[in-house]
Amino acid sequence: MSYTIQGATGPWEVVVGLEVHAQVISRSKLFSGAATAFGAEPNSQVSFIDAGFPGMLPVINRECVAQAVRTGLGLKAQINLWSRFDRKNYFYADLPQGYQISQYAHPIVGRGSVEIELSDGSRKTIGIARLHLEQDAGKSLHDQHPTKSFIDLNRSGVALMEIVSEPDMRSPEEAGAYLAKLRQILRYLGTCDGNMDEGSMRADVNVSVRRPGEGFRTRCEVKNVNSVKFVMQAVEAEARRQIEVWESGGEVEQETRLFDVARGITRSMRSKEDAHDYRYFPDPDLPPLVLDPAWVEELKASLPELPDERRARYIAMGLSAYDAHVLTLERETAAYFEEVAQGRDPKLAANWVTGELFAALNRMKRDITDPPVSARHLGELLDLIADETISGKIAKDVFEIMLETGEAPRAIVESRGLKQVKDSSAIEAAAAQVLAAHADKVAEYRAGKEKLFGFFVGQVMKAMQGKGNPALVNEVLRKLLG
Ligand code: ADP
Ligand code: MG
Secondary structure, three states: OOOOEEEOOEEEEEEEEEEEEEEOOOOEOOOOOOEOOOOOOOOOOOOOOOOOOOOOOOOOOHHHHHHHHHHHHHOOOOEOOEEOOEEEEOOOOOOOOOEEEEOOOOOOEOOEEEEEEOOOOOEEEEEEEEEEEEEOOOEEEOOOOOOOOEEEOOOOOOEEEEEEEOOOEOOHHHHHHHHHHHHHHHHHHOOOOOOHHHOOEEEEEEEEEEOOOOOOOOOEEEEEEOOHHHHHHHHHHHHHHHHHHHHOOOOOOOEEEEEEOOOOEEEEEEEHHHOOOOOOEEOOOOOOEEOOHHHHHHHHHOOOOOHHHHHHHHHHOOOOHHHHHHHHOOHHHHHHHHHHHOOOOHHHHHHHHHHHHHHHHHHHOOOOOOOOOOHHHHHHHHHHHHOOOOOHHHHHHHHHHHHHHOOOHHHHHHHOOOOOEOOHHHHHHHHHHHHHHOHHHHHHHHOOOHHHHHHHHHHHHHHOOOOEOHHHHHHHHHHHHO
């Protein structure tokens, strides 16, 4: 069932394409040696190049190029061995050079694809049109002084990847799933931290609407949307606005808009008539970027396992599609799970991580990177279950004590005497007492009320503080009652 929005005159389809700016993880900037750390003192990470001093020569940062290539490979995309940097000319206070260096006509990465998963379990492939490298601009600060604006150039010259999708998405959900998946892939690759609240990743959302079966209509671009949720809201708000324009006999004009988060609507920022003429031309300070195919092969060989492949591997290990999905959402979660599962039953490990551990993280508002129980300790707990030192039920109690005290599971079991009792004479003694105390129920059982068996098991377990070996308790009771 494809997604449509019902207008006054019938259903409308939504068409979405995203242009995502992703800040490259690298110690220094795209063309200078200045640092890139977030949150530094304003203007403390600015070289003469980033400040646009005349006569400075940019030199390309090899690591930024490697990151773009890795990202291209992760997006199953064409790597262009020859690419070029152009100058995009415009004036703005946060752009001291008077132009941005960007790959315009010849990007480093060409066509690729991203597979998304939707809530109904279906999968869809979204085309990538291109990825190019460019410089970020500085930042204007308007809230520091009543009459003055300040400029912070720390971000000036930081490497960005602009990742442009094909107009392949057809609903707010697909647009959100695409952005989330792209972010996941970049984080797995280690090429962008994906921190959208810090501005490391932001999306320009292109939206148009059409009658089902029609060709594309004019689109509008909603600039700088900074969360998955806001992308979904912006798509829906902008689509509804356009439907109203078309249905009232008007025509959607191509323009750049902004999403007003508080009011949930988009507002016009500039129309196509105000569109800049950027006077692009090849940057004369930079030679074309030519890549050695052997170097690209090396980068490919050293690529980490990506989320789709990891998910498939977990399913092949016997995990459910759901467990495989949630365990691979974050690379750190997958790493934790793998340490727990190493040499153990993967399904048992998955149950404990997605069950007890996730619940504890939620409850304690902790992150998997700072877990209240280490993967090593959780693994040891599973060993105690596997070798029948404790039952699964007691293991949950031990886990709670681990959360509180940070102690190792074996030490907890020893010091608190939680070891499972496998001695049948001890179990027989406990069972005999229980049966003697419930002679009436024993009589009922023997008269045919067989479901009382569970009651006896429960009573014996209770008498033994949950430490009786369940199989033995069953066996003993069957013998005594039989
Ligand atoms: P331009 O060169 O003008 O920036 P592009 O063809 O590069 O235009 O497209 C920019 C973005 O707009 C891409 O993400 C693309 O998927 C998206 N896009 C293009 N046409 C449409 C449309 N009719 N509706 C929605 N999105 C579109
Ligand atoms: Mg564009």
